[in-house]
Amino acid sequence: MARSNAGTKGVPRAEREQQILAVASLAFGTDGFAATNLADVAADAGISKPLIYNYFGSKEGLFAACLDEAGDLLAGEIERIARGDAVGIERGIRTLDGMFAVLDEQRHLWRLLHDRTAPPNGAIADVVSHHTQRIDKLAHEGVTELLALAGDTDERDISVMTAAWLGIVDSLMDWWVAHPDETAAQMNDxxxxxFTALLTDIVRGQS
Known part of the structure; x- marks a missing residue:
């Protein structure tokens, strides 16, 4: 008798789910939610289309699972860096370095996380909101530390700078993903x- 946690052809369910998620994440991140066909995902994963529905319930459920895995990977790396000893602009640079590192071989995950063709509500929106809140909280914390070093504790200054920082991060990541020849190490350099040039210019202007 087959084990209750077994997938198709004796493959453990957890392992089979990871195989499906890897194939689906690449498809969604490459073609977008709207253009991705579950029949193609199933074929690439070497399984039947009904098995996807059995595991994830729907195309939306599969996409939400892919989003959750990608969001957890990215937010988890940012949280790891936040627990370190870097503060101020050094923390910001290390955060970007960490993001480049974890996404270097899977940049499609960034496109997956920013897919405008995905449904704007339901389980997908809930997953996006959860990980966005995690990342926004960390950005707010880092900016608060940065401004505190300059003696600035104004809440609106913190709010404005947090929004600006998140915009900078998104712009840098978008540019990097659009230039696949640029390695993570090159991007970090x-x-x-x-940042060094910008800060040097600011200090020079204040002296």
Missing amino acids: RVTRL
Whole structure:
């Protein structure tokens, strides 16, 4: 008798789910939610289409599971860096470095997390909201530390700078994903140079 946690052809369910998620994440991240066909995902994963419905319930359920895994990967890395000893702009650079590192071989996950063709409500929206809140909280914490170093504790200054920082991160990641020839290491060096040049210019202007 087959074990209750077994998938098809003796493959454990958890392992089979990960195989499906890997194939589906690549498909969704490459073609977008609207253009992705579950029959193609099933074929690429070497399984039947009904098995996807058995595991994830629907196309939306599969996409939500892919989103949750990608969001947890990214937010988890940012949280890991936040627990370190870096503060101020160094924490910001390390955060970007960590994001580049975890996404270097799977940049489709960034596109997956920002897919405008995905349904804007339901389980998908709930997953997006959950991980967005995690990341926004960490950004607010980092900016609060950064401004505190300069003696600025104004809540609106913190709010404005948090929004600006999140915009900078999104822009840098979008640019990087659009330039697949740029490695994570090269991007980290580039960001470090840019931030160093910017801060040096600011300090020079204040002296």
